[in-house]
Amino acid sequence: MTVPNASTPTPRAPETGGSVVISVDAMGGDRGPSVVVAGMAESAEKNPEVRFIVHGDQAVLEGLIARRKVLAGRCDIRHAGGVVTMHDKPSQIVRKGEGTSMWSALESVKRGEARVAVSCGNTGALMALSMLRLRKLPGVNRPAIACLWPSRNPQGFNILLDVGADIRADAHDLLQYALMGASYARNGLGLDLPRVGLLNVGTEEHKGRAELKQAHDLIEAAAAGNFTYVGFVEGGDLPSARVDVIVTDGFTGNVALKTGEGVAKLVGDFLKDAFSNSIMSKFAALLAMTSLKRLQKRIDPRRVNGGIFLGLNGTVVKSHGSADSTGVSAAIKLAFTLAESGFQDRLAARVAQGAAASASAAETGASS
Amino acid sequence: MTVPNASTPTPRAPETGGSVVISVDAMGGDRGPSVVVAGMAESAEKNPEVRFIVHGDQAVLEGLIARRKVLAGRCDIRHAGGVVTMHDKPSQIVRKGEGTSMWSALESVKRGEARVAVSCGNTGALMALSMLRLRKLPGVNRPAIACLWPSRNPQGFNILLDVGADIRADAHDLLQYALMGASYARNGLGLDLPRVGLLNVGTEEHKGRAELKQAHDLIEAAAAGNFTYVGFVEGGDLPSARVDVIVTDGFTGNVALKTGEGVAKLVGDFLKDAFSNSIMSKFAALLAMTSLKRLQKRIDPRRVNGGIFLGLNGTVVKSHGSADSTGVSAAIKLAFTLAESGFQDRLAARVAQGAAASASAAETGASS
Missing domain, CATH: 3.40.718.10 (Isopropylmalate Dehydrogenase)
Known part of the structure; x- marks a missing residue:
């Protein structure tokens, strides 16, 4: 397991053998990181192509991941000391969220290291941070x-x-x-x-x-x-x-x-x-x-x-806050399916096409 | 069974022995008047105090009611040749609805002959006609x-x-x-x-x-x-x-x-x-x-x-269009409970009280 400095932008991770990298916010769910790591292990067992960048408390995550053989060599841990709780207001998180596992998980998508981010955290905060860090797709x-x-x-x-x-x-x-x-x-x-x-x-x-x-x-x-x-x-x-x-x-x-x-x-x-x-x-x-x-x-x-x-420069999957390992695994599977299909690029193309058609319809409407 | 002329206003029907009169629109449901009359019979069996004014095709209703012994002497039929269908638009019914069983059923409540009306007909048309004939409660x-x-x-x-x-x-x-x-x-x-x-x-x-x-x-x-x-x-x-x-x-x-x-x-x-x-x-x-x-x-x-x-000068119960006799009977039971409790007068009093309190609060707000 490597632990690069989170503040250094890194290029897209090499995806050997068709592997697909998912960025996982391991903190912030109601049941804590052990359930998230258990869900990752369930996913990894069913799907040999999935790899993870995992965000949260490094010592805790190292311990949890070491106990799952199926995760050996398939996880990069990125230390993030802060956690967004269910009670944090989105507006606060936007101002003070840097250094949280949620922020870090989105950064991996922003930098292109992972194709999709998964989090069990606070929905409002996750959306606010996603808008801030990933920005809206042009036309949305x-x-x-x-x-x-x-x-x-x-x-x-x-x-x-x-x-x-x-x-x-x-x-x-x-x-x-x-x-x-x-x-x-x-x-x-x-x-x-x-x-x-x-x-x-x-x-x-x-x-x-x-x-x-x-x-x-x-x-x-x-x-x-x-x-x-x-x-x-x-x-x-x-x-x-x-x-x-x-x-x-x-x-x-x-x-x-x-x-x-x-x-x-x-x-x-x-x-x-x-x-x-x-x-x-x-x-x-x-x-x-x-x-x-x-x-x-x-x-x-x-x-x-x-x-x-939907509608951001990057795909984010919000897992239920109270999800158990089966729930987390289902969210990861969905993230994997979307990452593998090249969903983000296709979505962006459709939205651009729709915006163009809509503008041309408005033009026709205005001139008629 | 008496058939008074529907155009002559009649005073509140005498309610002997604590009886409660419900006005029933027998037409307009998906399953026709036989199911409505069957529902009335179910209600009448369970509840000796209920009586009905029934609106619709007189010949059809007489035949259906005659076959139910429990309804003998408990129904007044009011002939109404027209039927509001599920496809009629509310705006059409407001203009041309006079002479329909729905219109007639509401008239019985308007005149005070019955305390509550029940209909399985077209919801939009029933609301439009109810607003037209019963008018909104003051303050609503x-x-x-x-x-x-x-x-x-x-x-x-x-x-x-x-x-x-x-x-x-x-x-x-x-x-x-x-x-x-x-x-x-x-x-x-x-x-x-x-x-x-x-x-x-x-x-x-x-x-x-x-x-x-x-x-x-x-x-x-x-x-x-x-x-x-x-x-x-x-x-x-x-x-x-x-x-x-x-x-x-x-x-x-x-x-x-x-x-x-x-x-x-x-x-x-x-x-x-x-x-x-x-x-x-x-x-x-x-x-x-x-x-x-x-x-x-x-x-x-x-x-x-x-x-x-709610919010009209009279209570109207809308039964599901596809209700069977059990469903019609449930709607009649609800109408009976509300009629018996003096719901309409209590509701009007509460709304008036609420409107007064709201006006006084607004006044206080304006003067403070």
Whole structure:
């Protein structure tokens, strides 16, 4: 394990044998660095191509990594003494965040040493630092956080964005979310022609707020060849098989995400109650164990762990703060898939193309 | 069964023996009048005090009602030849809706013949006609639709409003929703001091849109003695036991409601898949039948069938368009509970009181 001076810019790390380097913020999650290192080990076991640059307390990390044979020779540790806690306000972190593991993890992406950063830390602080250090992609006004949503589609998930990077979004922001979400669906879920829908309170074209009607027209015009636009969708369509990417503003998306999680948890708890209700039902639960486990796996939030920050000069995966090693491993797997597919460059190209098309449409509109 | 001329205003129907009269729009639901009459019969069997004024095609209704002994002598039929369909636009219905069963059902409440109206028809048209015929309560700017949400609370449900009467709401509208929701919780759910929360993307006071911060202060000031204000709540709190009434704008509420329904349906379908997966799991499902039925009952959307229109001079219960007889019966039961509690007068008093307090606070603010 090498420990270069974090303040010296280094060139892109040599990726021998097709290896893909992920930058991991090992601190800042609710469960501490041991769970993060355990998640890295799970990933490393399943995927021989993955390598890590790990950021945090060097002594602690050296100890944790030394205990995992599968990580031997696959981790660079970068010491960072500071930790961003769940209670730190984004504005404070922007001013005083240098020297934290989160800052350091983003630096590795900024310098091109790693293709994607993964953190379990404070979402607001991570987004604020990402905007500060990685900067917005040319043509992007508001970056977005995209999450995966369990669905009836063959790929098992739909993409919902924005789920809380920003609480406002105008029609042009929503268009950019559509372009970025479609790009994520192509590279992250392997869908050639993703179907994109715009979240509204009804599917009829006359319904909803003015900015939604305008976004409807913009997205429809941008679809050709990029994705299929299915028009307005409703809350009930989030898990549906008629759409792959659902576009909304960060306020609505955040409420929908947390509502969905809350309801799934409620039904799960009611189910547990139902099966511990009598001797007979407990026996039935034993018999149905395999089926129930399969169900649990289908709706397990750990499997869809990983919100993606889109619209920056670099890809950041936000793992849930309370993620266990399986959750961290899922977030790393997602980071790996995106890194391997060259997602960042493709996304940048799509956004640039969309911005050009939008500008030319505006020009045509102005001259007509 | 008597059939008075619908155009002659009649005085409040004599309610012998403590009977409560509900006005029912028998047409306009997806499943037609036979399901509505079946739901009325279910209600009438459980509740000897309920009586009905039924609106729709007289010949059809006479035939359907005659087949239900329990309804004998408990229904007044009012002929209305027109039907509002699910595809009619609210604006058309406002102009041409006279003569429909929906219009007629609202007239019975307007005239004081019935205390509450129930309809399975087109929500947008029902709200538009309700606003036109019943008019807004003094002090109410935007009426709201409140729905019941399965929760971990002892009463089994939380109240969410607005779920789609209006897509916008400013701080004062949100305050009125809080007052009306609290009144509904007292009279509909029997809670003496309901806990009210304001839906946001975080529970910290610094988060969210400007109008939410303003509403936060207004609701806090109006709480004293009326209800307990718990502050901001998140999507995950909708089914939680730390709040009884969740206040939000109609756009967000509608998305949350449909998202919740969609996720519950998804988990339910996955559960069915899991139990029909193998011989063993099918056998387990048989053994667990009682428990599974109990679960199904707890999350059965038919049990919470009935959105309430709040903020009008009269109470209107909107039953789901696809409700079966159990669903219609649940909506009628809710209408009965509200009618019996004198909900409408209490609600009007609370709103008037809230408006006065708000005006006096504004005055104090202006003079200070």
